[in-house]
Amino acid sequence: MRRMFTALAAVACLGAAPAPTSGGVALKALLSSTPAPTLSAYRLFKDDGATTPNAGVTPYALNTPLFSDYAQKSRFLYLPPGTHAVYRPKGAVALPMGATLIKTFAYPADFRTPGEKVRKVETRLLIHRRGGWVAYAYVWNDEQTQAVLKRAGKRLDVSFTDAHGQARQIDYHVPNQNQCKECHSLSGRIAPIGVKARNLNGVFAYAEGPENQLAHWTRTGMLTGAPAPDKAPRTAVWDDASEPLEARGRAYLDGNCGHCHNPRGMASNTGLFLDLEETRPARFGVGKRPTAAGKGSGDLETDLVPGHPDASIIAYRMASTDPGVMMPELGRSIVHDEGLALIRDYIARMQKPAS
Numbered sequence: 001m002r003r004m005f006t007a008l009a010a011v012a013c014l015g016a017a018p019a020p021t022s023g024g025v026a027l028k029a030l031l032s033s034t035p036a037p038t039l040s041a042y043r044l045f046k047d048d049g050a051t052t053p054n055a056g057v058t059p060y061a062l063n064t065p066l067f068s069d070y071a072q073k074s075r076f077l078y079l080p081p082g083t084h085a086v087y088r089p090k091g092a093v094a095l096p097m098g099a100t101l102i103k104t105f106a107y108p109a110d111f112r113t114p115g116e117k118v119r120k121v122e123t124r125l126l127i128h129r130r131g132g133w134v135a136y137a138y139v140w141n142d143e144q145t146q147a148v149l150k151r152a153g154k155r156l157d158v159s160f161t162d163a164h165g166q167a168r169q170i171d172y173h174v175p176n177q178n179q180c181k182e183c184h185s186l187s188g189r190i191a192p193i194g195v196k197a198r199n200l201n202g203v204f205a206y207a208e209g210p211e212n213q214l215a216h217w218t219r220t221g222m223l224t225g226a227p228a229p230d231k232a233p234r235t236a237v238w239d240d241a242s243e244p245l246e247a248r249g250r251a252y253l254d255g256n257c258g259h260c261h262n263p264r265g266m267a268s269n270t271g272l273f274l275d276l277e278e279t280r281p282a283r284f285g286v287g288k289r290p291t292a293a294g295k296g297s298g299d300l301e302t303d304l305v306p307g308h309p310d311a312s313i314i315a316y317r318m319a320s321t322d323p324g325v326m327m328p329e330l331g332r333s334i335v336h337d338e339g340l341a342l343i344r345d346y347i348a349r350m351q352k353p354a355s
Contacts, residue, residue: 093223
C-alpha cells in the first residue's frame with residue numbers, strides 16, 4: 001500500500017500560475033540579487049507564521065526524503081504566473097526562473113502527538129534566478145512569528161520526546177551558505193535535489209482529496225510532458241514494509257547519499273555512486289574498495305559486502321556520529337536508528353552477484 005502524504009499544516013491546493021494580486025507573492029524580491037532580511041518579505045505565505053501558502057504556492061512531499069535529525073518537513077513549490085515545470089525522467093524536473101522551493105523544518109514537543117506544540121526552527125529557500133539557483137536559510141524566533149535570514153548558519157538546542165517516548169536533545173545545525181552549496185552541488189553549480197519526478201510519484205492528501213502528485217501537477221498545469229504515473233519511474237518509500245526491501249534500501253541511500261555520490265556530485269571522485277540511476281553493483285558499492293582508507297573506513301576493506309553489514313563501510317559510517325567518519329557528513333548530528341536498521345537488513349539479505 002502506497003503512503004499518502006499530507007502537509008504539516010492544513011493547506012489548500014492552489015492551482016498553477018493564478019493571476020497575481022496586490023497581496024500575492026513578491027516575485028521581484030525573490031529575483032533580487034539581495035536576499036530579503038525576513039521570510040515574510042517574500043509573501044510566499046498569507047500569514048507571518050508560514051502556515052497558509054499564497055497563490056501559486058503548492059505543497060508537495062517526497063517518497064523518500066533526506067533524514068535531518070528527525071525534523072518534520074513541510075515542502076512547497078512556488079511557480080510564477082504563466083510558468084510551469086517540465087518533466088524529466090532523470091534528475092529534477094526543470095523549473096522556470098523565479099521558481100522557489102520552500103522547506104520548513106520543525107519539531108513537535110512529542111512525536112506521539114505530531115500536530116501539537118510544533119516548533120518551527122528554520123525555513124530554507126532555493127530560488128531560481130537568472131544566474132542560477134541560490135540558497136538561503138531563515139531561522140524562526142521563539143515566538144514563531146518571524147524567520148530571519150542567517151547566511152552564516154546557526155546552532156540551536158532542540159529537545160523533544162520521540163515516537164517511542166524517549167527524551168531527545170539535538171544540537172541542531174542550520175547550514176551556512178557554503179554548506180548549502182556542498183549538498184546542492186551538481187557539476188559545480190547549485191541545483192535542486194528532491195524534486196525528481198520519481199520522488200514525486202506518490203499520493204498527496206490535497207485539500208480537495210488525495211491525488212498522485214504527478215497527475216495533480218499535470219492536471220493543474222504545473223507540469224508538462226509527464227507520462228501517466230504508472231508509466232513514470234518511481235522511488236520506493238523507504239519505511240513502507242509492503243515494498244521490496246532492495247527498492248527501499250536503494251531509495252534510502254539515494255535520498256540520503258545520492259546527492260553527493262553521483263557522477264556529477266561533490267563525491268564523484270570516490271567512484272561510489274548511490275543514486276538510483278546507477279545500476280552497476282560495483283558502482284553502488286558491492287565489492288568496491290574505497291578510494292581512501294583510514295579512519296573513515298574503520299579499517300574495513302569494502303563499501304558493501306553482500307550478507308555482511310558489519311563488514312560494510314556504508315553501514316559503519318551511517319552508525320557513527322564522529323565528524324571524521326559519519327556519513328552523510330552534513331545534515332545530521334545523531335544516528336537515524338530506523339534508517340540504519342533498514343540498510344543493515346538490506347545488506348544482510350543481499351545476494352552476492354554472480355561472477
